[in-house]
Amino acid sequence: DTGVSQDPRHKITKRGQNVTFRCDPISEHNRLYWYRQTLGQGPEFLTYFQNEAQLEKSRLLSDRFSAERPKGSFSTLEIQRTEQGDSAMYLCASNPTGALGSGYTFGSGTRLTVV
Amino acid sequence: QKEVEQNSGPLSVPEGAIASLNCTYSDRGSQSFFWYRQYSGKSPELIMFIYSNGDKEDGRFTAQLNKASQYVSLLIRDSQPSDSATYLCAVARAAGNKLTFGGGTRVLVKP
Numbered sequence: 001d002t003g004v005s006q007d008p009r010h011k012i013t014k015r016g017q018n019v020t021f022r023c024d025p026i027s028e029h030n031r032l033y034w035y036r037q038t039l040g041q042g043p044e045f046l047t048y049f050q051n052e053a054q055l056e057k058s059r060l061l062s063d064r065f066s067a068e069r070p071k072g073s074f075s076t077l078e079i080q081r082t083e084q085g086d087s088a089m090y091l092c093a094s095n096p097t098g099a100l101g102s103g104y105t106f107g108s109g110t111r112l113t114v115v
Numbered sequence: 116q117k118e119v120e121q122n123s124g125p126l127s128v129p130e131g132a133i134a135s136l137n138c139t140y141s142d143r144g145s146q147s148f149f150w151y152r153q154y155s156g157k158s159p160e161l162i163m164f165i166y167s168n169g170d171k172e173d174g175r176f177t178a179q180l181n182k183a184s185q186y187v188s189l190l191i192r193d194s195q196p197s198d199s200a201t202y203l204c205a206v207a208r209a210a211g212n213k214l215t216f217g218g219g220t221r222v223l224v225k226p
Contacts, residue, residue: 042216103161
C-alpha cells in the first residue's frame with residue numbers, strides 16, 4: 001500500500017484521557033500535515049512538518065495538542081486531557097516538497113469521540 | 116470574512132446536467148488551487164488542481180481560475196448520481212505549503 005496510512009481508524013475515549021494517533025505518509029513525501037474536521041465543516045489546519053522539522057502550528061491549536069515526526073517518516077499527534085470539543089475526524093496528508101503540480105494525499109482519518 | 120468561501124448548498128442537479136460550483140478566496144498571495152471530493156464519512160480525494168488563470172479540463176471536470184477576481188470554480192459535466200458528495204475548495208500560498216479549505220458545497224445529483 002503506497003497511500004497515507006492512519007491508525008487507529010476510530011477512537012472512543014473518556015474526557016480527561018490522553019490519546020495518540022499515528023500517521024504514515026507516502027514514503028517519498030517529506031511534507032506531512034495534520035488537519036481536524038468537524039461535521040459540516042472543511043478540514044482545519046493544525047500543523048505540518050518538513051522531514052522532522054515542525055514548520056508551522058496553528059495559532060488556534062491548544063497547548064494540549066502536540067505533534068512529532070522524530071525521524072522524518074511517521075508522525076504522531078497527541079491530545080492531552082481530552083475535552084468533548086475535541087471530538088472530530090483527524091486527517092493526515094502528505095506532499096512532496098515544493099513539487100508544483102503535485103497534490104496533497106489524505107489518509108482515511110482517525111475519528112475521535114470524547115464521551 | 117473566511118479565507119476561503121463556498122456556498123454550502125445543497126446544489127441539486129438532474130442527472131446528465133452540468134453542476135457549477137464556486138469558491139472565492141481572500142489571500143491575494145494564494146498561488147495554487149485545489150478541488151477535493153469528499154463522500155460522507157470518508158476522507159477528501161483530490162479531483163484536480165490549477166495554478167494558472169483560465170480553464171483546465173480533466174475528463175468531465177473543468178476548473179476555472181481568475182486570480183484578479185480571486186475566484187475559482189469547478190464544472191462537472193454529465194453529472195452522475197455517483198458525483199453526489201461534498202466538494203471542497205482549497206488554496207495554498209505556494210506548492211507544498213498548507214492548504215486552507217472552504218466549508219464545502221454539498222452536491223446532490225438526482226436520477
